[in-house]
Amino acid sequence: GESVGLHLPTLSVQEGDNSIINCAYSNSASDYFIWYKQESGKGPQFIIDIRSNMDKRQGQRVTVLLNKTVKHLSLQIAATQPGDSAVYFCAENKPQGGKLIFGQGTELSVKP
Amino acid sequence: NAGVTQTPKFQVLKTGQSMTLQCAQDMNHEYMSWYRQDPGMGLRLIHYSVGAGITDQGEVPNGYNVSRSTTEDFPLRLLSAAPSQTSVYFCASSEIQGTEAFFGQGTRLTVV
Numbered sequence: 001g002e003s004v005g006l007h008l009p010t011l012s013v014q015e016g017d018n019s020i021i022n023c024a025y026s027n028s029a030s031d032y033f034i035w036y037k038q039e040s041g042k043g044p045q046f047i048i049d050i051r052s053n054m055d056k057r058q059g060q061r062v063t064v065l066l067n068k069t070v071k072h073l074s075l076q077i078a079a080t081q082p083g084d085s086a087v088y089f090c091a092e093n094k095p096q097g098g099k100l101i102f103g104q105g106t107e108l109s110v111k112p
Numbered sequence: 113n114a115g116v117t118q119t120p121k122f123q124v125l126k127t128g129q130s131m132t133l134q135c136a137q138d139m140n141h142e143y144m145s146w147y148r149q150d151p152g153m154g155l156r157l158i159h160y161s162v163g164a165g166i167t168d169q170g171e172v173p174n175g176y177n178v179s180r181s182t183t184e185d186f187p188l189r190l191l192s193a194a195p196s197q198t199s200v201y202f203c204a205s206s207e208i209q210g211t212e213a214f215f216g217q218g219t220r221l222t223v224v
Binding site for chain 1 (some may be wrong): 116145146149152153154156157159170171193202204206209211212213214215216217223
């Protein structure tokens with residue numbers, strides 16, 4: 001029969017506010033992490049990445065923070081815009097086999 | 113530069129039918145992979161390939177076969193479609209393991 005999907009965690013922010021999307025990863029040996037943005041009907045699109053030898057990396061309006069102690073990753077979006085509305089996924093690369101494994105995703109909704 | 117191209121974009125199959133989802137990339141990437149995405153869930157890895165002639169299983173390989181005869185192409189075969197395989201399928205490629213993956217636009221498959 002059909003599988004029943006879970007409801008995605010959602011984050012609703014006001015336009016112009018900063019957004020923080022969190023992700024817990026599973027494998028302490030993972031050495032590379034990526035944040036993807038997926039708009040409705042499209043494939044995931046790369047936003048920013050970080051390697052395990054770093055704690056922070058900044059891009060244009062986005063910052064990724066990595067806390068290896070608690071296996072936690074966050075994506076900060078500054079001055080959130082309506083065009084940022086999408087589902088955001090974190091992904092971890094497991095060194096054994098080099099598989100890129102995705103988290104469940106968070107739906108970001110930006111209110112004008 | 114087309115990136116990652118998936119065909120078809122939409123497909124309806126009857127239970128028990130077989131079909132092949134096509135994926136081609138023009139970036140000379142060694143690493144290619146197939147994911148499925150179900151409502152409210154993240155992307156789950158089906159199969160991946162680290163280079164021509166080499167394939168391996170991901171998280172949810174049952175019911176799917178792959179081959180990699182060339183660097184460019186990585187087709188996904190459903191031998192006997194089941195309703196549980198109704199999903200959106202994404203193909204991705206990256207230069208090597210553990211680097212940014214580029215995604216195709218997806219194939220929406222419905223099995224009735």
